[in-house]
Each structure stands twice: as C-alpha cells, then as structure tokens.
Amino acid sequence: MESPRLATKDVGHSFQPQCETCSLNNLCLPLAVANEDLGLLEEIIDRGRPLHRGDHVFRAGDTFDAVYAVRSGTVKSYSVTSAGEEQIIGFHMPGEIFGLGGLSSGQHQSGALALETSAICRIPFDDIEPLSRRIPSLQRHLFNLMSREIQDDQQLMLLLSKKSAEERIASLLLSLSSRLRRRGLSGSRFRLPMSRSDMGNYLGLVVETVSRVLTRLQQSETLRVQGREVEILAPDALAALAGTRWQDS
C-alpha cells in the first residue's frame, strides 16, 4: 500500500496567516519568533493535507529534509529492530515537534505515522536552519527542543530500566494528562489516542500486562477505564506510583 505524503507545495500562492492564528502558537515554534519575523517563519511552513489513521508522515530510511509539528491528532514514532519488531519511541501531540532524530545521519532513523486523523505542519530543515542563524531566539529554541527530547528520552530510559509495570502505566497516563492540561483541556478525563498494544510496546510491556494493570488500577479506584476513555479518580495515588515527575513537564 502506498502512503500519502504531505503536499510538498502550498496550493498556488494564496498565502494566509497560519501560525499567527493557530491556537498552539504559544507551544510551538512561533513562541520563539518575534511578531515582525513571524512572516518569515510562515513562509517556510507547509501545512499538508490531513492524514488518516495509519498514514505515514515519513518512514525509516526516508531522507531527512524537514521536521514536523502536530497541529491536531496524534502521531507515533517507531523504529524497527533488526529482528523485525516494532519499538515505539514516542507519541506526539498537538504543539509538539518531531522528526529531529534523523538530522545527524541525513535519513530518518524511525518512522512516524498518524494514530488518528491528524494535521501536520512540515518545516523544511534547509529553510529553518539558515533562518535560525538570523533569529538567535529561534536557534536557541531549536537547541532547546533537541535538548528537551534528550531529557525526555532519558526519563523513559529510567522508566524502562527501573520501574514496575504499574509505575510505567501511571507515568504514561500522567504524561498524557499533563500534556492535555497544557493545552487547556481536561487532564482528568480523556480519550487514549493509542491502543493497549501501542501503550505496551512503548512501555516495554506486553498487551496482557497493560490490560491487567489497568484493571488493577480500576479496582483500586485510582482510575475508571472504559475502552479508550480514561478518568483519573486519584491523581495523587497515580503520582505516587509514578514517583512524581511528569506533572509539570
């Protein structure tokens, strides 16, 4: 099956402000760009057409030539082991930037696909790199983004090497919760964008374990789970399990 790619050119030249009116502009790249420079940024950003569930933003091995920002929906990044198994690297939610990992080798080391209908902005690296030399705060922001990703990955390494199944699930739920809250949405009642199996893959657990842990957390009145709908009943209990962290993030 062929996967639709993002449109590579915007339609004609009917240029309309995008970032300026985007509700995420205080989370995303524009936060590092003064208003008078925003036009420069707008000019290089491609809004693609929406992706459906399962559509790839890019695949492992594709040439690295852009980074991406989530406008709506959810994207997962994953790599494939030599044994052919998938390893999920991260989930990306609106306002977040992904695809930076491929920079150093010139090709994406992992693939990225939409978990649900999603809108993705494409930011060609050959455009933003020189721009970042003209706008120091933008350069700094790019450094920050990469540094932040390093930190997050290291948190996850810690989780994978030291935490129990319960602690892992608790951490993931709190991470999702805090990222929703940051966008002004409810952090206590939300819909999981990923399957149990994706949760497990990301956390280094098998599906059955994820399912059992969720049941257990439900029995202890920490959560209410109904399919993908989650309600966090006892955030403190969850935070205690996760060992703090994530709340702020």
Add this chain to the structure above:
Amino acid sequence: MESPRLATKDVGHSFQPQCETCSLNNLCLPLAVANEDLGLLEEIIDRGRPLHRGDHVFRAGDTFDAVYAVRSGTVKSYSVTSAGEEQIIGFHMPGEIFGLGGLSSGQHQSGALALETSAICRIPFDDIEPLSRRIPSLQRHLFNLMSREIQDDQQLMLLLSKKSAEERIASLLLSLSSRLRRRGLSGSRFRLPMSRSDMGNYLGLVVETVSRVLTRLQQSETLRVQGREVEILAPDALAALAGTRWQDS
C-alpha cells in the same frame, strides 16, 4: 566531600594551540571548523586540570553553562530517581561531547563524573552559541551532536525494553569496542572502564546478572574476561547476539 571543579580560566594568557595538535581533532568539535577559524574555537575552550576517579564534572542541578569534551579517560552521566536510586545515562569516551541535556532547562538534569583519571575540555555555551551563528558548519555540527544523542538514547530504549540480558551485555561490549576502534585502538582486547555494577545499572540489570552473563559468554568461548580485561574471541557471535547495530556507530 567537596568535588574539585574544572579551572574556570586558563592560566594567564600563555595561549598554546590545543585542538590543533589534539589527536582527537577529527572526532571532536574541530572537525566542523575550518582551519582559519580554529583559533576562534581554541580561544573559548578551557582545558581543565585532570580529574581523578569519582570527581564530578558537574552535578544534577548545577547551572548549565557549558558542554564538555572528553580528552582522555572515561566519564559517566547519571541521574537520580525520586526514589534515590542512580540511573546511568551513558558513558563518554575520548572525542565525545556530553552535557547537552541540560540546555533546555538551564540546569543539568544529570550529574557527570570521572570513572578514572580523565582530562576534560570545557566549552562555555555562551561562547559557542554565537560562534555557531558565524560558522554554519559548527552550528550544523552541534545539531548533529544532539541528534546523534537522541538516536543513541533511542537505541538504548529499544535495548532496555526488548532485549535479554545476554543481548544487552553483547551490545555494550560491541559499542565500547567500536568506539575504541574508531580511535585506532584495539577493539578486540581492552579494559572496561566501569564496574560490573555500573554496567548493570546502565543496562537495567543487577550486578549478579552481569556477572553470570559474562561467565556464560566466557564458557561459550565468545569472550575471555579477567576482571576488567576483556578479549572478544568471537565478534560475530557477539554481533549476532546484539542483533547487529553498534558496529559502525
């Protein structure tokens, strides 16, 4: 106990070329800087005095104001969980840059200390950041370094969530081996710079497991281990275990 920090100023102004004559200059930052600009880089780099085993380069919570390059010796980065346990994030060998993770938050998220007597170059970030705007290849190199670290971390996540104890040890040994070879040293016979317990901590295993796996690999004639001295007898067997990767790196 107080930990010695790196000297913050070079002695007087007796400036002598450092990078230019450093045997690592084709691995380290200078590789991204043309000869005529090398002086600019030299000027901002502090060679500190040597650190002994256990001395900190920086501690978690210290203000981020520089990145570091290993000239000789070995450094480990580690963070401490809320429960007070240490999690080793990585080992840094000559020619490698570390300390980038603290950039985004302005303070180091992890500590870094010398595993053996080590010489470390300090590169103040406030100096290299503007310099990187004047030297595009340097900016690119910094991006590359961070991107590379993201990739490496993700490899490690994969290892932690999917691999068996044998596979983890094999991966670590091959990683060390290839990093030595890159510097022109023997990749088949070398001295481990870290304790069994550090190996285990890094790989998400307890000491006893590390010890047992090494014994097993020795029995299968894949390795010869004598304390910290290692000889790789069957690199292919090891690579098969690790599932390729690492060789090139």
Add this chain to the structure above:
DNA sequence: CGACAATTTGACTCAAGTCAACTAGGGTGG
C-alpha cells in the same frame, strides 16, 4: 449482519531479581 481485530481473563512458565555466602583484588598504614 457477520468477520476480524482489540481487549480481557486465566493458568502456567521462566528470565532475571533477591538473598546470602564466599572469594579475589587493591590500597593503606604500621
């Protein structure tokens, strides 16, 4: 309305962890 995929639940297994005892190095100070 089926058919297939995702989720849950139970019974059983096993790789790695825990606990405990023992051995081997590696400094240090007398």
Add this chain to the structure above:
DNA sequence: CCACCCTAGTTGACTTGAGTCAAATTGTCG
C-alpha cells in the same frame, strides 16, 4: 614489605513479576 580491611566480583538457592499460550468477550466497520 606485609597484614588487614574494604570493596568488587562470583556463585548458588530460591522467589517472583511479567511473559506466554490459550480461550472467552467485546468492539468496529464494511
């Protein structure tokens, strides 16, 4: 130079959290 001590490393016996296998249940979508 040697005796001692302390830490690092090894080995064995036992336990256990999470994985595997299998079957039942629910959800989804053409």
